[in-house]
Amino acid sequence: xxxxxxxxxxxxxxxxxxxxxxxxxxxxxxxxxxxxxxxxxxxxxxxxxxxxxxxxxxxxxxxxxxxxxxxxxxxxxxxxxxxxxxxxxxxxxxxxxxxxxxxxxxxxxxxxxxxxxxxxxxxxxxxxxxxxxxxxxxxxxxxxxxxxxxxxxxxxxxxxxxxxxxxxxxxxxxxxxxxxxxxxxxxxxxxxxxxxxxxxxxxxxxxxxxxxxxxxxxxxxxxxxxxxxxxxxxxxxxxxxxxxxxxxxxxxxxxxxxxxxxxxxxxxxxxxxxxxxxxxxxxxxxxxxxxxxxxxxxxxxxxxxxxxxxxxxxxxxxxxxxxxxxxxxxxxxxxxxxxxxxxxxxxxxxxxxxxxxxxxxxxxxxxxxxxxxxxxxxxxxxxxxxxxxxxxxxxxxxxxxxxxxxxxxxxxxxxxxxxxxxxxxxxxxxxxxxxxxxxxxxxxxxxxxxxxxxxxxxxxxxxxxxxxxxxxxxxxxxxxxxxxxxxxxxxxxxxxxxxxxxxxxxxxxxxxxxxxxxxxxxxxxxxxxxxxxxxxxxxxxxxxxxxxxxxxxxxxxxxxxxxxxx
Numbered sequence: 001x002x003x004x005x006x007x008x009x010x011x012x013x014x015x016x017x018x019x020x021x022x023x024x025x026x027x028x029x030x031x032x033x034x035x036x037x038x039x040x041x042x043x044x045x046x047x048x049x050x051x052x053x054x055x056x057x058x059x060x061x062x063x064x065x066x067x068x069x070x071x072x073x074x075x076x077x078x079x080x081x082x083x084x085x086x087x088x089x090x091x092x093x094x095x096x097x098x099x100x101x102x103x104x105x106x107x108x109x110x111x112x113x114x115x116x117x118x119x120x121x122x123x124x125x126x127x128x129x130x131x132x133x134x135x136x137x138x139x140x141x142x143x144x145x146x147x148x149x150x151x152x153x154x155x156x157x158x159x160x161x162x163x164x165x166x167x168x169x170x171x172x173x174x175x176x177x178x179x180x181x182x183x184x185x186x187x188x189x190x191x192x193x194x195x196x197x198x199x200x201x202x203x204x205x206x207x208x209x210x211x212x213x214x215x216x217x218x219x220x221x222x223x224x225x226x227x228x229x230x231x232x233x234x235x236x237x238x239x240x241x242x243x244x245x246x247x248x249x250x251x252x253x254x255x256x257x258x259x260x261x262x263x264x265x266x267x268x269x270x271x272x273x274x275x276x277x278x279x280x281x282x283x284x285x286x287x288x289x290x291x292x293x294x295x296x297x298x299x300x301x302x303x304x305x306x307x308x309x310x311x312x313x314x315x316x317x318x319x320x321x322x323x324x325x326x327x328x329x330x331x332x333x334x335x336x337x338x339x340x341x342x343x344x345x346x347x348x349x350x351x352x353x354x355x356x357x358x359x360x361x362x363x364x365x366x367x368x369x370x371x372x373x374x375x376x377x378x379x380x381x382x383x384x385x386x387x388x389x390x391x392x393x394x395x396x397x398x399x400x401x402x403x404x405x406x407x408x409x410x411x412x413x414x415x416x417x418x419x420x421x422x423x424x425x426x427x428x429x430x431x432x433x434x435x436x437x438x439x440x441x442x443x444x445x446x447x448x449x450x451x452x453x454x455x456x457x458x459x460x461x462x463x464x465x466x467x468x469x470x471x472x473x474x475x476x477x478x479x480x481x482x483x484x485x486x487x488x489x490x491x492x493x494x495x496x497x498x499x500x501x502x503x504x505x506x507x508x509x510x511x512x513x514x515x516x517x518x519x520x521x522x523x524x525x526x527x528x529x530x531x532x533x534x535x536x537x538x539x540x541x542x543x544x545x546x547x548x549x550x551x552x553x554x555x556x557x558x559x560x561x562x563x564x565x566x
Contacts, residue, residue, distance in 0.1 A: 011136045011196075013144050020194035021136050025129040025149055027187040028092050030156035031180050032122045035064070035099075036481045037157055037316075038164030040294035041309045042173040044430060049173065052108040053427040055227050058416055059112045061291060062223050065413035067119030068126070070216025072409070073261050073402045076127035077207060080200040084131045089191050091124025096184030102177035127402065127485060134487040135198035146473040146487065151320070154478025158316035161294075165309025208261035211253045215261075218246035219410055226417035230427065262403060271391035272400060274461035275339075279384060279404055279483065280411040281454030282343055285447040286480060287412025288419040289350060289373075292443055296353075299430050300437045301360040311366055316478045318374030319381065324475040327382030335383040335465070339458035342380025347448035347455070349373035354444055357437055377480065385472045385483050390465030397470050401486035408482040419443050 011018045043057045050056070079087040098117035105111035130149065137145045167175040221243030225236050254260040267273045290312070297308040330338045352369035360366055385401070392400040420429070423443035429435045474484035 010138055011141070012138055013141045013148065017194060018137065018141065018145070020190055021132060022145060022148055022152075024187055024191045024195050025088075025132050026152045026156070027183055027190075028088060028125045029129040029149070029153050031092070031095055031099075031183055031187075032126050033153055033157045033479055034160045034163070035118065035122070035177075035180070036479065037160035037290075038167075038176050038309075039064075040290055041161050041164040041298075041305050041312075042168045042176045043295060044298045045168050045173040045305065046108075046111070047430060050105075050108040050111065054420060054425055054430055055230075055427060056108045056112065057430065058227050058291075058420065060108075060115055061416050062227070062413045063112045063115040064119040064122070065409050065416075066216055066220045066223060067116050068122045069119075069406045069409035069413065070219055071120060071123035071212050072127060072406050073399075074207065074209070074212040075123040075125075076131065076398070076402060077261070078124065079128045079131050081207075083197050083199045084128055084135055085191060085195050085197045087124055088128030088132055089188055091121050091126075091128055092184050092187050092191070093121075095121030095125055096181050097121075099177045099180035099184075103174040103181075130485050130487060132195060132198070136196055142487075143473055147475060150474035150484055151476040154316070154320045154323075154476055157478040157480070158313060158320060161309035161312045161316075162306070163309070165304070165306035168305035206259060208254075208257060208259060211250060211257065211261040214246050214250035214253060218243050218250055219413065221246060223413055223417045226414070226421055229421050230425075263399070266392055266396060266400065266403070269391045270461070271387065271463060271465070274457065275384060275387045275391060276404060276407050278339060278343075278454045278458045278462070279388075279407050281450050281457065282346070282380065282384070282411075283408035283482065284411040284415040285343075285346065285350070285450045285454075286377075288415040288443065288447050289353075290480060291416045292419065292440055293353065293356075295430055295436065296356060296440045297360075297366070300358055300433045300440065301356055301366075302358070307362075311362060312370065314367065314370045315374040315377060316480060318371070318378050319480070320476060320478040322378045323382050323477045326378050327386060327472060327475055330383035330386060331471070334463075335387045336459065336462045338379050338383040339387070339462050340455045342376045342378075342383075343451040343455040343458065345376030345379060346373055347376075347451035349376060350444045350448040350451070354441055358433060381477055381483055382472065382475070385474070385477075385486065387462060387465060388483075389472060389486060390469035394470050397486060401484075405482050405485050412481060415447075419446065422446055 011021055013019070013022070039061060043060065046052060046060060047054075047057050052060075075087070075091070095118060098114050098121055101114035102111055102118065105114055130146070133145050133149055134142060163179075164176050167173070167179065221239050225240035225243060228239075229236050251264070254262050255264050267276075293312070294308055297303040297311055298305065303311065326338065349369045349372035352372060355365045356369070357365075385404070388400050388404045389397050420439070420443075423439040423446065425439040425443075426435065429439055472484070473487055477484045
């Protein structure tokens with residue numbers, strides 16, 4: 001039986017190496033965070049410069065989200081297998097090259113295609129930046145490093161709309177994308193020179209490329225059908241049906257693969273399923289809100305791009321200042337109340353946005369709505385992440401966080417596609433202040449209604465997790481497009497206090513993470529043995545033994561592997 005040795009990471013936050021690693025990961029992740037918030041502010045100018053319809057502006061946002069949401073879980077797996085630094089650097093270079101193509105795009109079609117390529121780069125670098133931190137830092141410093149990474153990333157997200165507005169009004173909208181090139185030119189040499197390479201020796205099996213492709217294809221087809229529906233083309237219903245078929249095929253593939261990208265058995269936890277349904281409601285409303293509000297402030301209220309970007313700052317600033325305190329409060333009172341009150345506050349904010357019309361005053365019309373919006377997001381985002389982590393085994397924390405993050409992005413792209421259709425926006429609505437204002441006033445109550453549904457779901461389904469469950473490490477958060485990614489198995493295992501023991505009826509720590517564990521691997525199987533524990537995994541089967549406990553999940557009918565005889 002082979003023993004897999006792992007070299008303990010030794011970087012400290014206070015050392016030059018630690019500071020270089022933090023700088024690299026913050027620069028890389030900030031590229032994606034900036035891009036997710038900057039582009040909305042530039043949309044009116046992009047439309048005018050490229051003579052684009054509203055549908056093209058929707059695709060400018062959604063082409064990026066389709067590939068990012070569909071491939072982000074696969075991107076994390078690639079880093080574990082082939083080297084986290086290597087995949088991170090590849091993601092940064094890819095993202096920068098696609099950004100350059102966006103900035104030079106002569107037509108709207110090329111811009112949309114380049115945005116889809118940007119999403120591929122984002123799927124590689126976004127999970128890679130966090131993976132580098134958890135693999136490189138000493139266990140005693142990892143929590144602090146993750147906190148600094150998430151905090152500085154939140155600052156980048158907050159600066160995004162302001163910076164985007166300044167670039168659009170100054171050098172032009174193309175610099176919203178071209179700005180990523182010098183950032184990448186700074187990030188890549190630092191990563192190659194100062195960041196150690198790491199990989200997961202336990203990573204094995206085939207990559208679920210088919211599952212990732214089907215997931216992205218389903219999102220793309222459904223998005224196309226929703227965006228093009230106002231045109232009444234015969235292709236719309238056909239595309240919609242094809243999108244649903246691709247979605248069903250995705251579920252079938254994930255159910256029958258031995259190493260699926262999204263193991264469907266994780267949804268056996270009612271709490272995990274419930275909190276992801278809440279996530280879909282909440283981030284669908286957020287995606288529609290920020291897409292339309294950036295347009296409303298410029299097209300209807302008459303704000304410049306810089307004024308519109310600056311106007312959105314309070315929401316992100318509130319999240320940066322109070323997200324950690326909100327998480328601590330949820331630890332004391334449980335997540336049910338925050339996950340109910342938070343969406344209701346955001347719904348109220350969206351109804352307050354109905355006051356924003358022509359010549360809207362910022363202090364009396366815009367700011368109150370955004371302050372309420374920020375309060376609602378502060379209330380719900382940290383408890384949402386904590387509940388996701390607490391609802392699964394400790395070994396699956398990274399997977400659960402990735403699924404939740406992808407679900408939020410998918411919800412946002414569906415909202416950007418569907419909301420203009422539901423609100424009756426025509427293809428040229430953003431060129432007319434009156435037409436866009438009328439549609440905006442129909443859209444905000446729809447977003448508020450979706451948030452109320454999310455609040456009801458949270459109140460009726462979310463329960464207090466065990467006291468000794470996994471807690472979030474990203475306590476400071478400022479991104480409004482998705483909940484924070486969280487470290488996976490390694491960070492949990494190597495934390496200063498070790499993995500938290502789970503109750504008998506709650507999440508269990510993976511025996512593979514226990515000190516002194518022996519590990520053997522064969523084709524499609526893994527066998528772990530540690531002090532007083534034994535764990536076997538095969539295609540569709542799982543068998544665990546510990547002091548006074550035994551857990552067995554039988555194989556599916558289409559598998560033949562059995563737990564080894566003792």
